[in-house]
Amino acid sequence: MLKDLNKNLHDVKKMRNTVLHNMDQLLNEKNFTDLTTMLFGLIEKADIFYSSSLGPQVPYFPAVDTKQKLNDELEKVENLDKSDIHRCISRLLLSGKEAVGMLWGIKLDYEVLLLGNDKANRQKVFHPLDVMVKEPASEEFLSYTKIFETPENVVVVAGVAGAGKTTLVKNIVLQFFDLQQGTADYLSSFNQLVFFECRDRSIKELSDVIDNHYKDLCSELGKENVLEALLRIDVLFIIDGFDEINDSSKKVVIEIIEKTWRRNCRVLITTRPHALEEKLEPLLKREDVSFTLYEIMQFKKLEDQLAFLRRYEAFLCAPIGEMTKSFESLSEDVRNIFTEPINLIHFCEMRKHFPEEISSWKTSGDVAPSKLRLYRKLIQNKLAASIDTDLGVLVDDMFALVGAEALQLLRENVVTFSEAELLAIKQRCHVELKGGGEVDHAVVLSEVLKEHKPFGLNSSSRYEFKHKSEQEMFAGHYIVQRIIGGSADPLNSILGVPTEEMTRLREVLLYVVAALSRDSPRHLTQRWGELKEALREAGVTGVRDVMDCVARCPDAGILGDLVGGERWNVVEGRNVAVVPILLRHGRPSRVMVDIEAAALRREPWRALVAAAWGVEVRLTLRPLDDYEPHDDLLLPLLNSGVRLVEFSGCVGTCAGTATLTSVARDAVLYIRMAAPLDLSALGGTYEFLGESFPARGAAPLVPCVHAPPPAPWPPLPHVAAAPLPPAMADRGGGR
Numbered sequence: 001m002l003k004d005l006n007k008n009l010h011d012v013k014k015m016r017n018t019v020l021h022n023m024d025q026l027l028n029e030k031n032f033t034d035l036t037t038m039l040f041g042l043i044e045k046a047d048i049f050y051s052s053s054l055g056p057q058v059p060y061f062p063a064v065d066t067k068q069k070l071n072d073e074l075e076k077v078e079n080l081d082k083s084d085i086h087r088c089i090s091r092l093l094l095s096g097k098e099a100v101g102m103l104w105g106i107k108l109d110y111e112v113l114l115l116g117n118d119k120a121n122r123q124k125v126f127h128p129l130d131v132m133v134k135e136p137a138s139e140e141f142l143s144y145t146k147i148f149e150t151p152e153n154v155v156v157v158a159g160v161a162g163a164g165k166t167t168l169v170k171n172i173v174l175q176f177f178d179l180q181q182g183t184a185d186y187l188s189s190f191n192q193l194v195f196f197e198c199r200d201r202s203i204k205e206l207s208d209v210i211d212n213h214y215k216d217l218c219s220e221l222g223k224e225n226v227l228e229a230l231l232r233i234d235v236l237f238i239i240d241g242f243d244e245i246n247d248s249s250k251k252v253v254i255e256i257i258e259k260t261w262r263r264n265c266r267v268l269i270t271t272r273p274h275a276l277e278e279k280l281e282p283l284l285k286r287e288d289v290s291f292t293l294y295e296i297m298q299f300k301k302l303e304d305q306l307a308f309l310r311r312y313e314a315f316l317c318a319p320i321g322e323m324t325k326s327f328e329s330l331s332e333d334v335r336n337i338f339t340e341p342i343n344l345i346h347f348c349e350m351r352k353h354f355p356e357e358i359s360s361w362k363t364s365g366d367v368a369p370s371k372l373r374l375y376r377k378l379i380q381n382k383l384a385a386s387i388d389t390d391l392g393v394l395v396d397d398m399f400a401l402v403g404a405e406a407l408q409l410l411r412e413n414v415v416t417f418s419e420a421e422l423l424a425i426k427q428r429c430h431v432e433l434k435g436g437g438e439v440d441h442a443v444v445l446s447e448v449l450k451e452h453k454p455f456g457l458n459s460s461s462r463y464e465f466k467h468k469s470e471q472e473m474f475a476g477h478y479i480v481q482r483i484i485g486g487s488a489d490p491l492n493s494i495l496g497v498p499t500e501e502m503t504r505l506r507e508v509l510l511y512v513v514a515a516l517s518r519d520s521p522r523h524l525t526q527r528w529g530e531l532k533e534a535l536r537e538a539g540v541t542g543v544r545d546v547m548d549c550v551a552r553c554p555d556a557g558i559l560g561d562l563v564g565g566e567r568w569n570v571v572e573g574r575n576v577a578v579v580p581i582l583l584r585h586g587r588p589s590r591v592m593v594d595i596e597a598a599a600l601r602r603e604p605w606r607a608l609v610a611a612a613w614g615v616e617v618r619l620t621l622r623p624l625d626d627y628e629p630h631d632d633l634l635l636p637l638l639n640s641g642v643r644l645v646e647f648s649g650c651v652g653t654c655a656g657t658a659t660l661t662s663v664a665r666d667a668v669l670y671i672r673m674a675a676p677l678d679l680s681a682l683g684g685t686y687e688f689l690g691e692s693f694p695a696r697g698a699a700p701l702v703p704c705v706h707a708p709p710p711a712p713w714p715p716l717p718h719v720a721a722a723p724l725p726p727a728m729a730d731r732g733g734g735r
């Protein structure tokens, strides 16, 4: 009998250990029932043992009381308050991540490329992006994995249309939930991740977002309780596409910001730059939240562009190396417009579907029309089998309908629409052919729209353009067609948005200017007054926006009119060619060129100088700690009519100092001397950068900070175009 009792006791202990030391077993409700049965069995056995054992040594075993106690305990566990925060937390910790991970895995693993139905494995094609801390302005590029190293709770990642913001955060989500490979190190401090898209119009409060993530837990414990528990563990909230915010998503965003003041919560927000100043910064300021701002870097180097393309090449079934070879064959001017992922994706698609277009691109402006032509061709190909007349006209009509719809949705700040709304669009896109036949609207719509499956697996689908930038392109094309078609309507009524909401059409307006300048400059001139007003209202007043637009479409120089009078910053090589174009339409108060000397040498710097007659120029040539003389870049300034008001760079020849003497009379100069030169004729104020040659040499030249040269000026040996001393040359010219 004792043996029996011991065995029962041993079995209970064994089961207890197995269950408590194994998470899966712990979550298995059957184990709870089995263990309960075993415990009652043990009490029975003990009762029999003690009551049948005789003798003064045998203690009394209160079997009835023990059973009652066990019953009470079990009842307590079963009736445990569902809102008990610790219970919710432990449930979240035990099963939350796995449940949400499965849901995201289904939704995000594959991405459908823009045209056709090509699918790519998102993590395989993901190109690790670099970001830059925006404020305080820094020049340091960081891997995106470093963004959480900042002490601020809120991290904002800004990037222009198609810069890769959504792709970046979707990959962060996948990496977080990647159960096979384990959580990426940079995310290891987070226990849970909640992802919210601002374009969502169906969700009214944060608890609904939580309900979508943790369906089962919420129905068991209540969504408010799960939210409360979530806020107490290390959680990362990702808010994507703040620029697409609407009234309901705004409430959710504010709720997230208000509730995540705790140290264990981090919030990552992505946005296009224009919404940052207008909406996000004021909102965060109102909530007294400080944040770190990062900007996604463009692809500026050919090797980065090629590395990006290679990842997609494999998925587009192009013979390996052809896509990249074709890209390399483009002129630098054309390559320079593919600085965002979306443009490189467009290149892949055009290369795949339309290879003959690519060889016809001579300038950057030739690329944009190819995109629409590509759509035209794809739709025509689809329709060609069933229709043999008026295909061009038919596609134009359909583009007009789709474009009008795209514009209408943008006006209402809508990016996704429901199945019911899609039906209404379909009806409007119903086109009758001459001869009475009807064309299925779905042919066009399926080409330009994609299905967007919401988070909740049971929710109905929503639809959207393949990318917001495409919606903007179709809307822009529609406006251009109306203008060229001779519409007498004022631009404002074509656009149909009040002044304060014009920012919604910002990209559309830039598209319109570029397309009109290319296809019908006459109409651009006619409509420029109205367009200029609309662009101002849309916030296109920044030199950077204007330069970017003109870099893509050199005919759109009229935009210079918008930024005339301001200081123009030229910090990228491709903008050097833009300045002479803009100068035909507007005069800035100053042009500030701050650029790598090597990059400037590759650009039409001489043309910029020639066009900038009478303009003040500030020239900073980087790197500032190098001993490579920049005299060749100074020489074009001689007799150019340009006034150099500030110069930072390295001088190594008499010709360089002579140029400075001539064009920079009252300038501020930060000079590095690569040779001992006579500066006695130099006016203005100056400071030597680092260990300039004369300061190191025997020449008794004393660096003077922001002050006129001391008089009398000590004579220096006059050296013509002095080569670097051997000691410096040995070290690559640097010290």
Ligand SMILES: Nc1ncnc2c1ncn2[C@@H]1O[C@H](COP(=O)(O)OP(=O)(O)OP(=O)(O)O)[C@@H](O)[C@H]1O
Residues within 6 Å of the ligand: 111, 125, 126, 127, 128, 129, 159, 160, 161, 162, 163, 164, 165, 166, 167, 168, 241, 272, 341, 342, 345, 467, 468, 469
């Ligand atoms: N890092 C990346 N690696 C691979 N492909 C990328 C990457 N970033 C973006 N892409 C591709 O470029 C397309 C556009 O990127 P994405 O939608 O992320 O841009 P976005 O900045 O969110 O644009 P928008 O502001 O218009 O919403 C994606 O659909 C994807 O195909």
